[in-house]
Amino acid sequence: TSTPKKKRGALIAIEGLDRAGKSTQCQLLMERLAERNIPAHLQKFPDRATPIGKMINAYLSTSAALEDHTIHLLFSANRWELSAHILQLLNDGVTVVLDRYVYSGIVFSAAKGLSLEYCRAPDVGLPGADVVLFLDLDAEVAAQRGGFGGERYEVQEVQGRVRGLFNVVGEREGEGRWRVVDAGGSLEEVREVVWGVVEKVVEEVGGKEVGRFE
Ligand code: ADP
Ligand code: FDM
Numbered sequence: 771t772s773t774p775k776k777k778r779g780a781l782i783a784i785e786g787l788d789r790a791g792k793s794t795q796c797q798l799l800m801e802r803l804a805e806r807n808i809p810a811h812l813q814k815f816p817d818r819a820t821p822i823g824k825m826i827n828a829y830l831s832t833s834a835a836l837e838d839h840t841i842h843l844l845f846s847a848n849r850w851e852l853s854a855h856i857l858q859l860l861n862d863g864v865t866v867v868l869d870r871y872v873y874s875g876i877v878f879s880a881a882k883g884l885s886l887e888y889c890r891a892p893d894v895g896l897p898g899a900d901v902v903l904f905l906d907l908d909a910e911v912a913a914q915r916g917g918f919g920g921e922r923y924e925v926q927e928v929q930g931r932v933r934g935l936f937n938v939v940g941e942r943e944g945e946g947r948w949r950v951v952d953a954g955g956s957l958e959e960v961r962e963v964v965w966g967v968v969e970k971v972v973e974e975v976g977g978k979e980v981g982r983f984e
């Protein structure tokens with residue numbers, strides 16, 4: 771007799787506008803997963819620690835200028851360079867929580883005028899998120915959460931276009947995968963909505979293979 775196959779981990783993407791509470795909710799989710807003894811790993815994108823990530827950081831902090839396609843491909847390359855590690859974790863039964871993923875990659879570049887079709891192409895084939903929690907927040911409420919930090923896309927005009935594009939991208943993903951979460955509630959309210967979704971997904975992915983972004 772063979773030992774039962776170990777359940778794989780879930781790939782959970784947290785997306786949303788600036789200051790929607792993504793990083794806060796990722797942290798709260800990691801705590802909840804630990805409480806439930808569910809092994810989990812947090813991966814932030816961009817990962818600014820790698821050599822490619824350092825180039826991205828220079829671009830975002832506006833100390834370097836890069837042509838639009840060039841920086842788009844670097845963001846995607848930053849995901850690809852970590853993809854084997856993410857797959858390994860998932861197959862080892864570790865749930866991976868992503869603070870931004872391909873969806874941010876698509877919409878921020880598309881907001882500059884690159885086509886959606888072009889923007890999604892380099893990410894096709896990456897490990898596919900089992901669920902995307904889109905933290906949706908009114909721009910005015912976001913503005914009340916503190917001023918912009920001065921990074922490249924932290925201007926109202928870009929954020930407005932990005933919000934519309936996130937909705938277009940979400941429609942393509944469909945309601946099964948793309949879950950819109952009202953991010954205007956308290957930390958605890960948002961946390962409980964997020965957990966309600968994640969708990970089920972972690973339970974359900976067990977037997978399924980990791981998908982691919984397409
Ligand atoms: P993001 O990673 O999406 O940019 P953060 O998690 O860094 O957002 O949160 C941005 C700011 O808003 C932080 O000061 C954080 O404490 C605050 N914040 C996060 N979630 C909420 C919430 N539900 N209600 C009020 N303030 C929040
Ligand atoms: N961003 C992030 C992109 O333009 N493309 C991407 O692929 C990713 C992952 O980088 F302005 C943008 C979105 C945001 C910035 O900010 C990252 P944070 O505060 O590190 O999430």
Ligand code: MG
Pocket residue numbers: 792793794
């Ligand atoms: Mg953040």
